[in-house]
Amino acid sequence: MPLLYPKVKPNPLQKANLCSRLFFWWLNPLFKIGHKRKLEANDMYSVLPEDRSQHLGEELQGYWDQEVLRAQKDAREPSLMKTIVKCYGKSYLVLGMLTFLEICEEFL
Known part of the structure; x- marks a missing residue:
């Protein structure tokens, strides 16, 4: 088998x-x-341990729990978009800036 x-x-x-x-x-x-x-x-x-779905899911869950608490405090609906940006935004911002520099280099 x-x-x-x-x-x-x-x-x-x-x-x-x-x-x-x-x-x-x-x-x-x-x-x-x-x-x-x-x-x-x-x-x-x-897969690297930091890239496993278990780890990433737990990280996102932590940010989601914080967002739910903030939303209850502010009497609004929790936002999944805000949660994703807070959780993964920094790493994508760095990659976006590097991509932007690469595109600018092509024009120069």
Whole structure:
């Protein structure tokens, strides 16, 4: 009987140094496999602990609980949009600024 969740490779990003992280060198082995043949499910790396749905869901739940309390205090409906922006807005803002700089560089 095949395994429901086959053993996956550990994610090399966990042990990658700063240079490797900046230039995505930790992905080179996966790129080499992908260049030779189509990637399969067992070629993929495991998900980082901070990117697991359990962790992200608990983080979002905490922000949602805070939003519900604030909404009750202010006698208004809680806003899922505000919750998502508070939870994930900072990381997307940084990525957005980097993308903006890249686009500006193309014009110059």
